[in-house]
Amino acid sequence: MMEIEQAVFARKRWLPERMADYGFRHAGQDFMLEKDFMDGDFRAVLTVSESGAVSSHVVDRMTGEEYDQLRRREANGAYVNMVREAYRNLLLEIAGACCMDVLFASDQANRLTDFMEDKFHVAPDYPFSKMARYRSYGTFRHGGNRKWFALVMNVKRGVVDKSASEDMVDIINLKIDPKEGERLFQMPGIYPAYHMNHRTWISVVLDETVSDEKVMALIETSFALTK
Structure with a gap:
């Protein structure tokens, strides 16, 4: 089960001035917010790191303990x-008040999108937008x-590095000269293509x-090879 916070904030960027207006307070380098929901029966405690990573726990105010059933798959x-x-709606409210939308989850993907727009005058389209799991997949x-x-x-x-990791990451698939594959696969962060021809x-x-x-x-090479 994808974490609720990840699903809501994946393609958002936090705006500190709006966060302060909403009620976030500084906690060292982080921002923190405590907010009740469901008529005060539960309290959400959100921490947003300097890099924008969100961690949270939800407390059952009757017991004073974390409501761990919220995250149990079963x-x-x-x-x-x-x-x-109710918790998801609260997060959506916070996102609407404190964030701006971006195209992709990672800062690097968004920087590269700007590069492709400047260099090739193209913007991504989303051919799989009707399928919830793939709606954020952007093609250039x-x-x-x-x-x-x-x-x-x-x-x-894990689908690219063959580990057991279920952490979500942005990846970019690019075309290469097959003669370059062996050399490129020696570089950290580069793998045979997910769901495409590995050669x-x-x-x-x-x-x-x-x-x-x-x-x-690599993008420029892919552009030339697919021209």
Whole structure:
């Protein structure tokens, strides 16, 4: 089950001045908010780090303990689902008041999007938008032949690095010269392409492991190969 906070805030950027107006307070380098919901029966305690990462716990005010059923995959009773929905609505309210929308979850993906707009005069389209799981997948196409030269996806890290990690990361799929594959796969953060031909496409994890300059060079190569 994707964390509720991740689902709500994945493509948001926090605006500190709005956070202060809403009621967030400084806690060291972080921002913190305590807010009741469901007629005061529950309290949400949110912490937003300097980098924008959100952590939270929800307290049952009757017991004073964390309401851990909220995050249990097997907990699907009417009451826990009502609490989840109320909590999600609270997070949506906070996002609307304190955040701005961005196209992708990672800062690096958004910087590269700006690069592709400036260099190639293209913006992403979302061909899978009718499917909830894939609606944020953005394709970048040539203006003429409409072929993809880049595809940004938000996936579990484990699907590219073959680990057990379920952390969600942005990746970008790019076309390469097959002769370059062996060399590129030696570089941290570059893997055989997720859901595409492993000989001619790569996946680059957009978590700052590979520099913007290197990814931009790979984007330019992909653009040329798909032209």
